[in-house]
Amino acid sequence: MSLVTWQDLCIDALDVGAQSRFWSAVGGLEVADPADPDRLSGPTPRHTVWVNQVDRPHRVKNRLHLDVDCASVDDLVALGATVLAPSSETGFAWTVLADPEGNEFCGFERGADKVPDYRLHGVAIDCADPEHLAQWWGELFGAAPTRDPQGDWWTLTGVAVDDRMTLDFGPVPEPRTEPNRLHWDVVGRAEELLARGATHLWDQPQWTVLADPEGNEFCVFPPS
Template structure:
């Protein structure tokens, strides 16, 4: 039994207007007129919050998005820059968004209206990460023999098919510019499972900021009834 449920995604940016427009075009999402710094789709789980932060991007993103596209040129016209093109050894292109954040483009004959294909997370131990997150949000752990990466699929509420954990040699050094939120009935259960509480809910934020076993930030939203019954949760 899982401890929580996937809620939505958040992207830290320097220029919300530019990045909201860019990611909206790429993913097939729209920004409401009354809140131009959030992208929404036909399900709440497709929501992506575009958060302004003062710090610039300084290192390769440890969390990135993979997107469906009919042509890499379409991504370039939307404002992306190609860092590594499709080749015989690599069937996807590595690109950068207008602020330099990496993402990958996968060319498809038929492109869905919602074009977020998967969430990819750099990991020191991909199998351990995949299994830990399966325990938190559910889903099945997938692995192809002889390949170094692991993934989650069939995660309840997940609005894209795969959540992938890729092996990398470098350790995490800075706060991720892309993170995810979950809803959970019990914060203590998430912490007991191995999460670290980085910042509890306070007068400025209505959620709890946590980190997974490899330090990836995520936010936990508790039901209102739970929060009201325990003001220190």
């Protein structure tokens, strides 16, 4: 039995309007209200992305980033992305890019005839101990993570927006130094998550902000 269910994604932004336009175009979403562009809507409420106003610019490499499908990397550049590490140079199946505020993300070229309408297909999480963090989140979501047979990545499938989106936990050497500019929200009971090792950060009228065992912030909304 799961202790949490997925609710939505949140992206921090200095310029909410500009970031909403960028990520709606990249992700295959719609700005729900152009007069108040902080919510991007998709085919279901779980596909919602909130673009949250902050006064803190991107300063260090993000420990959470999005993986997106695209017809070509050139399409992402035309929308305002910057190429950081092309797949032709790294040999990986993806190109590392930055959005207009410097947030890293990975673009996977699928070809125009194979790009789905909703194009956010993964969240990658940098970890000191990817196995432990994947197991921790897997217990909350009620799913068992799987290990990449050729590396130290661990993946949760079927717990996020849809069955296609994955949560991918990978090892990095550098420590966490800044609040994340991307996080997910869940529905659950904060007290149960605290008992499982989450850390209380602060309270809001409608939700509680917690951190997972590696300090990644997430928001918990009580069941309705």
